[in-house]
Amino acid sequence: MKENTKIEETQLFAPVRDFFTGLGYEVHGEVGTCDLTATKEDELIIVELKRNLNLDLLLQGAKRQRLTSQVYIAILKPKYSIYSKKWKDRCYLVRRLELGLITVALLPGQPRVEVVFHPGPFDQARSKRGSRRKKSRLQQEIAGRHGNYNTGGSVGQKIMTxxxxxxxxxxxxxxxxxxxxxxxxxxxxxxxxxxxxxxxxxxxxxxxxxxxxxxxxxxxxxxxxxxxxxxxxxxxxxxxxxxxxxxxxxxxxxxxxxxxxxxxx
CATH class of the missing domain: 1.10.10.10 (Winged helix-like DNA-binding domain superfamily/Winged helix DNA-binding domain)
Structure with a gap:
């Protein structure tokens, strides 16, 4: 009979708890609506746990920002490459929400916790400066079109450029x-x-x-x-x-x- 190897969100708690405990924080699980809290003097950190990065997790993180600016979301380390566009796009969204991101690799005997980035203000002006060339190309593309021959949302269809x-x-x-x-x-x-x-x-x-x-x-x-x-x-x-x-x-x-x-x- 095949063994059920499904990973539960609760399995992320202990590695994240131990990580913050090692940094000198007092850690508690399931405090109010928060999955994990870590406190040190007047500092309050909240961590929301999920197997995967999804909309529910982002909503939870955004709501916790009403309580503190130090909010992390913790997920299982993804199987796809951290250098892939998929991963970079997800990291951009989390940064855009000013949340911190933690990944947990449940390795046999010794789980590995990594802080991908900490919560902090998102520099929108800098982000726009880095996209000036893309904006210029977009404006050139718009200016170069003389009609509306494409249906928005089309996938795999030939488009008029x-x-x-x-x-x-x-x-x-x-x-x-x-x-x-x-x-x-x-x-x-x-x-x-x-x-x-x-x-x-x-x-x-x-x-x-x-x-x-x-x-x-x-x-x-x-x-x-x-x-x-x-x-x-x-x-x-x-x-x-x-x-x-x-x-x-x-x-x-x-x-x-x-x-x-x-x-x-």
């Missing part, structure tokens, strides 16, 4: 005018990333027909039919660029006719 929109703009230009150089495309308004998009050819929409000249592939033409709204939008931009060029050329011709012979505007 600013990069893909840029590639569609280039594809629309090549469809209208045939093979063009990156410089000519930029003059049509495709932006500074044009050469990079053509060279990397991430979607397989472009083919280099000569040095510095690209045309649209059959795959690219097929993709244009899947985004009629964006194609119509970029077609209007391309036409506007053409009209601006034609108007500028007309003004230049008019000015040239008005000048004395041999002079250029």
């Amino acid at each position: 600013a990069y893909k929109e840029n590639a569609l703009h280039i594809a629309c230009c090549l469809q209208k005018y045939g093979p063009l150089s990156p410089k000519a495309l930029q003059q049509l308004g495709t932006g500074p990333k044009t050469a990079s998009i053509l060279q990397k050819n991430f979607y397989g929409w472009f083919h280099r027909v000569a040095r510095g000249s690209y045309q649209l592939t059959s795959e690219g033409r097929d993709q244009l039919s899947k985004y009629p709204e964006l194609v119509a939008y970029y077609a209007s931009l391309i036409q506007a660029k053409f009209d601006q060029g034609a108007e500028a050329e007309k003004k230049a011709e008019t000015l040239e006719d008005a000048l004395p012979d041999g002079r250029k505007p």
Whole structure:
């Protein structure tokens, strides 16, 4: 018969108790609504115990902050890597709540208690400073989109990005005018990333027909039919660029006719 090896929350109590006792605290279990209290002179520490880090534990910890700023949550040491994004994200949330975090490894004969970090004020300004680059990229992505073609919350679905929109703009230009150089495309308004998009050819929409000249592939033409709204939008931009060029050329011709012979505007 297979032995039941399920770990109970009560098994975390003794290692955590011994840890704080070793630091000179007087420790008590189940005081009021608190799993564990540790006191030394006027200092009060509260520890909430759970096998895993979950919402209930975070709520308990947040409520205990009404009683003291020194609140820890103690959990079993996770089986997944402490260097993983999953663990780092969880640590960020606990820090954000200004709670301390303790892990307990129930090793045979000698449990190991580790304070991952102590409770303390969360420096939100510093956190934002560290995310300036991410914020800038997010704002660039928003600015680079010209419609709302994605459903929020989608997982595993293809999404429309600013990069893909840029590639569609280039594809629309090549469809209208045939093979063009990156410089000519930029003059049509495709932006500074044009050469990079053509060279990397991430979607397989472009083919280099000569040095510095690209045309649209059959795959690219097929993709244009899947985004009629964006194609119509970029077609209007391309036409506007053409009209601006034609108007500028007309003004230049008019000015040239008005000048004395041999002079250029």
